[in-house]
Amino acid sequence: MSIMGHRLQHKTTLITGAGSGIGKCSAIAFAMQGATVIVNDLDEGKGEVTVEEIRAAGGSASLIVADVTDPSSVETMVEQAIERHGQIDVLFNNAGISGVGALHEVEPDAWDRVMRVNIRGVYLPSKYVLPSMMQRRSGVIINMSSCVAEIGLAKRASYSATKGAVLALTKSMQVDYASYGIRVNALLPGTILTPFVENYLKQSYDDPEAAIESLKKRQLSGEMGRPEDVAHAAVFLASEESKFMMGSPLYIDGGAVFGKDA
Incomplete structure (x- = not known):
């Protein structure tokens, strides 16, 4: 991996859940395009690995360990990020967990945990990043939804509920913050x-x-799909190439939503 582009040069990006999977791949992809990446993860070890890989390739990255479901933890993370870098240009709300089971099979504690991470984990980082973006009248927020926000999928009641909520929240956020020059879009991956x-x-x-x-x-x-497929889409949404996309769902699903094989 080496720095190859300049699509996100001078952009400071905070990516939640960047210690593995799509988050890690996105952090690397953003760094390859010149972004300064703030890696967030609850697992310090995994987060450090992402940072080390980026730095080894000549990119700029640092780690902030924080729990995206905890208000004080998120507020401190955002304060530290702004103190270090002056601003956050892009927030990628990637952190999330899966939930398995039809509704009657899901225990209340398991249901609440999926809700906390997948919805609260979008709400809190956005809440604490938005004031600085509003003040600067500039910013990009990318929310991780899923193609299951648009289609029914067996045994995914809690997960589908959260991803549908994230898509609806994305559209509402865009209406509220468009006048501040802030773009808010959602990624809807298929099975990655x-x-x-x-x-x-x-x-x-x-x-x-x-x-x-x-x-x-x-x-x-x-x-x-591969994590890289989603990471490339996230780079696009973060860049000026998508400047006319606002409140939009971007599908990276291999045709799962709109196609049906005969």
């Missing part, structure tokens, strides 16, 4: 083969390979 998904498949299925083949069939591409 991340370490988290691989581990889930190993734990949940007797034949993980068969499960992967079944997941591929959801998408017209016949393949599962």
Whole structure:
């Protein structure tokens, strides 16, 4: 990995959940385009690995450990980031967890945990970053939704509920903050083969390979997505190339939402 572009040069970017999967890949992709990346993760070890990989390639990155569900933790993170860099140009609300089960199968504590991370984890970073963006009348916020916000998927009640909420929140935020020069858009990935998904498949299925083949069939591409596919889309939304996109859902789903194989 080496610095290859300048699409995000001079842009300070805060990415939550950047210790693994799509978040890590996005942090690297942003750094490759010249951004100064603030890596956030609850797991200090994983976050440090992301930072080390970026710095080894000549990029600029630092780690702030914070819990995106805790107001004081998030407020301190944002204060530290602004103190270090002067401003946050791009906020990528990537942190999230999965939830499995039909509604009647999901226990209240499990339901609440998915709600806290996936919705509160978008609300709190945005709440504390927005005032500085409003003052500067400039900024980009990217929220991680999912294609399940648009389609029904078995055994994903809590996860689908949160991702639908994130998409609705994105549109509402855009209306509220457009006059401040702030753009808010959402990413809607399909099934992406991340370490988290691989581990889930190993734990949940007797034949993980068969499960992967079944997941591929959801998408017209016949393949599962890669973290890089989502990371490239995030770079686009963060850049000036998407300056006329506001409150938009961007699908990276291999055709899962709008296509159906005959």
